[in-house]
Amino acid sequence: MTTGTTSNGAAATRTGDSDVPVDFNWNSEPDPLSPLPRTLPAEPTPEQAANAEVLSECLRDGLQGVSRYPDIDAMLKYVELLDAFGVRSATVGIHTGAGTLDATMKELLAGMAEHFPNIVPSVLSVCTPASLKWTAECREIHPKLESVVFMGSSPVRRMVQGWDMDFILRRMEATISETVALGIPVIGGTEHTTQTAPADVRAITRVQVENGAYRVAVADTIGIARPVGAYRLCSFIRQLLDELGTPDMKLDWHGHRDTGNALGNAMMAIAAGANRIHVVSRGVGERSGNASLEEVVLNLAAMQAEGGHPVSWNMTELLGLISFYQEMVDVPTADHGVLGKRYSYTSSGIHTDAILKANALADNARKAGDFPLEQKLREMARVVYSAVDPAAVGGTYSVGVSQWSGTSSVKLACLQSGRDPEKLTAERVDQILAYAKSEGRELEGEELEAWFAQS
Numbered sequence: 199m200t201t202g203t204t205s206n207g208a209a210a211t212r213t214g215d216s217d218v219p220v221d222f223n224w225n226s227e228p229d230p231l232s233p234l235p236r237t238l239p240a241e242p243t244p245e246q247a248a249n250a251e252v253l254s255e256c257l258r259d260g261l262q263g264v265s266r267y268p269d270i271d272a273m274l275k276y277v278e279l280l281d282a283f284g285v286r287s288a289t290v291g292i293h294t295g296a297g298t299l300d301a302t303m304k305e306l307l308a309g310m311a312e313h314f315p316n317i318v319p320s321v322l323s324v325c326t327p328a329s330l331k332w333t334a335e336c337r338e339i340h341p342k343l344e345s346v347v348f349m350g351s352s353p354v355r356r357m358v359q360g361w362d363m364d365f366i367l368r369r370m371e372a373t374i375s376e377t378v379a380l381g382i383p384v385i386g387g388t389e390h391t392t393q394t395a396p397a398d399v400r401a402i403t404r405v406q407v408e409n410g411a412y413r414v415a416v417a418d419t420i421g422i423a424r425p426v427g428a429y430r431l432c433s434f435i436r437q438l439l440d441e442l443g444t445p446d447m448k449l450d451w452h453g454h455r456d457t458g459n460a461l462g463n464a465m466m467a468i469a470a471g472a473n474r475i476h477v478v479s480r481g482v483g484e485r486s487g488n489a490s491l492e493e494v495v496l497n498l499a500a501m502q503a504e505g506g507h508p509v510s511w512n513m514t515e516l517l518g519l520i521s522f523y524q525e526m527v528d529v530p531t532a533d534h535g536v537l538g539k540r541y542s543y544t545s546s547g548i549h550t551d552a553i554l555k556a557n558a559l560a561d562n563a564r565k566a567g568d569f570p571l572e573q574k575l576r577e578m579a580r581v582v583y584s585a586v587d588p589a590a591v592g593g594t595y596s597v598g599v600s601q602w603s604g605t606s607s608v609k610l611a612c613l614q615s616g617r618d619p620e621k622l623t624a625e626r627v628d629q630i631l632a633y634a635k636s637e638g639r640e641l642e643g644e645e646l647e648a649w650f651a652q653s
């Protein structure tokens with residue numbers, strides 16, 4: 199294995215025994231330019247959380263993970279929902295050559311310019327003249343268009359593409375400066391940044407900054423980073439931006455979910471100085487997907503509120519937003535996971551007992567005319583067994599009856615069906631519970647309906 203430095207300051211590619219290049223590992227590999235952190239911050243500070251933004255990759259990287267490109271009307275409707283939710287930037291295309299896709303991306307940009315001017319769109323440019331020309335065409339359509347000018351940078355990627363560092367730096371330099379000359383704001387990007395050695399990241403970032411990029415984006419393209427790697431890389435870039443005399447330059451984190459670390463990585467990226475996180479509703483995207491919009495905003499919103507800051511997004515629109523996206527891209531909701539199908543469902547007797555009691559207290563408060571207390575107690579009923587208040591994200595809680603249920607579950611399910619549980623006799627409650635236990639399963643909604651209808 200060899201290490202070294204090229205004339206442009208970039209690290210020479212290290213190779214394994216068979217001369218095949220070895221990628222850098224930001225999680226664990228020592229490097230004189232970037233020491234391994236001994237400790238990590240607990241989480242972003244409230245101020246970092248308050249200032250953190252998200253960029254929607256739903257209409258670009260998300261779509262690279264589904265089987266069919268949605269139609270234009272659906273995508274524009276989705277942009278409307280993003281706008282209502284409070285997302286202010288969205289990547290909406292990548293240069294793919296002529297064809298239906300290209301025409302649809304351009305139509306999308308035109309629709310965004312006309313109807314949703316609050317959202318700044320960006321497209322990805324792969325550092326070729328054709329890509330640059332296409333970006334310029336897109337800019338003709340949308341006056342606020344930004345361009346993510348990027349290339350793959352890791353040793354393995356360079357080998358398979360037949361690129362060396364000088365080639366990458368020259369192409370970046372030319373494309374960024376020409377894009378900037380067209381008046382298009384540039385985000386200097388890389389693919390495989392979390393597999394690229396510090397010296398190479400430094401050389402690329404310097405070229406991006408010196409040629410006019412206004413923002414830098416780093417990518418965990420294969421989802422290999424752990425929070426330690428995300429923190430280390432983003433801290434390294436932040437320090438570099440200071441050294442380059444551009445401490446206010448913004449930094450984006452683009453992460454994937456291959457090893458399940460996307461949320462933790464996003465949080466550590468912000469803690470290290472990243473300003474914006476790339477997200478996709480439901481974490482849709484190639485392979486295991488992209489960082490999930492709902493996971494990132496739920497956590498940032500909690501940190502913002504805990505820090506006494508206003509929440510940046512209209513959280514009651516969240517479920518509607520991600521549900522529309524799922525329908526548009528034809529991705530079913532999983533039972534479990536954040537805001538999964540069962541996120542607000544319970545049939546466990548212990549849980550429904552607490553919910554029912556909190557609601558009974560709320561009823562008492564209402565009878566006493568104490569409406570603020572009633573609201574507090576209703577909220578308590580919704581969160582006593584869930585960190586996510588369904589009402590706060592645009593949903594409702596739901597209760598079922600199963601082998602785990604008790605009297606409270608039957609009564610609450612009855613209440614939810616719009617009936618008065620006081621009218622259920624103790625005998626009927628026992629019959630329903632006995633049935634569920636003998637079946638050893640959750641009762642279907644229709645079965646419960648039939649039981650309640652007989653009561």
Ligand SMILES: CC(C)C(=O)C(=O)O
Nearest residue numbers: 259389390417419452
């Ligand atoms: C092009 C970049 C940002 C990307 O999608 C990735 O690396 O995953």
